Amino acid sequence: MFRKVTTSFVAAAALTAASNGAMAAETINVGLCVSWPGYAMLEIAQQKGLAEGYEINSVIFDDPLGGHAALAAGQIDIYECTGDYTPLAIERGTGVVNVALANPSYGVDHIILAPGVTAENIEGQSIGAPQAYIGQLQMGVWLDSIHVPFDSVEWVNLLADEAVGPMLSGDLAAAYLYEPWITKVLDNLPGATSAADTGEDWMLKTGIFTDVIYMNGDFVANRRAAALDMLKARFEAVGWWNANTEEGNQLMSDFLRWPLADVESVIGTNGKYLQGGIYMYDFNESAQLCGAMEGEPPFGIGNGSIEKVITTINEYWVRIGLMTEVQDASKGVDCSLMEELVEAGYSQSLAAH
Structure with a gap:
């Protein structure tokens, strides 16, 4: 192109x-x-x-x-x-x-959890985040904050728009999303929640x-x-x-x-x-x-x-x-x-x- x-x-x-x-x-x-x-x-x-x-x-x-x-x-x-x-x-x-x-990012980037997924049960499950990109970084920072080892989850290399389908079908426990994909998932997947976003003070202060x-x-x-x-x-x-x-x-x-x-x-x-x-x-x-x-x-x-x-x-x-x-x-x-x-x-x- x-x-x-x-x-x-x-x-x-x-x-x-x-x-x-x-x-x-x-x-x-x-x-x-x-x-x-x-x-x-x-x-x-x-x-x-x-x-x-x-x-x-x-x-x-x-x-x-x-x-x-x-x-x-x-x-x-x-x-x-x-x-x-x-x-x-x-x-x-x-x-x-x-x-x-x-x-x-002033809160536009989120970690979205599938229904029933929590910090306590996410280990061993698949998570969507684009490799070498802000999504993988934010997912890593969030996992770090809840004391989940990075190698205890299965990383799937997906951009935000690519993660919507697997989230809705139940193939992912969590995904990095931004708008308008956050709204598409939350509106169509009852029980899905936002676990963290980049508008939180502790994330903003890092500058990353x-x-x-x-x-x-x-x-x-x-x-x-x-x-x-x-x-x-x-x-x-x-x-x-x-x-x-x-x-x-x-x-x-x-x-x-x-x-x-x-x-x-x-x-x-x-x-x-x-x-x-x-x-x-x-x-x-x-x-x-x-x-x-x-x-x-x-x-x-x-x-x-x-x-x-x-x-x-x-x-x-x-x-x-x-x-x-x-x-x-x-x-x-x-x-x-x-x-x-x-x-x-x-x-x-x-x-x-």
Whole structure:
């Protein structure tokens, strides 16, 4: 699908340049690891003209690991996804870097239990969670909190939409789900319950359940001006959405092919957050998490905590058995783009309306 979209765009761009006698815009290839409102900001930047001189080509993968492979190979330049892959990228030497924390889950991610399943009887049963993704991380954190050994359950590698059927048919004791899949299960499976969600204070404070902005390392090194412009454009789009939330949500609905109500059930209608959904960091909050700007970011995570967040994720991957050792988190982070924008005087602080 990516090749077809890119080929079509390149052909169209060439025809436009030829007919207008103008220089073609610089193409930036952006990946969304799944169809998700929080990942759509660069598409808004493209549609609202917030990235002048660039043509942003957005591709939805609905395959987080496949998207990471495309980013490492240079097929895409920027990738919006969850931050839990960062330690794996370091271990595998992909050259991919995490340039900013974009938005934490603010209660949209849940662990849902089948009827009759409790912390006391879940051992030995099958649980659904996508491998090397936020779902497996949250499931591991929850199992840890109820003192259930990670190897005492059978892990089944399923994305949230893939887990709905097995939950309804009784093949899974528990699953990682987010909206709209939570509602579909709870409404159609009497007795199913939510055991934990990422809006709980103790989960928020870890900072580990967060979406991030990844960039290909060569893109940052060799097309640095474009990398800076794209990072700024992404936050400019957040600002535009804050001021034009109703229109912005409709743009996301059209782009993602989601019902508008489903978009609003994730990202809200106040231009900043939805409790039970996600919380959109503004530029200043994200810069604080990088340690590029003074001040305290939300939820008690701490200024300059981005590497600590990645290390905590890495420690869980080792315990779950996905990795064998804790990597140097600094090798997977590049906050220099944020620092350069701060030094240039860029600032953005947004409030809910």
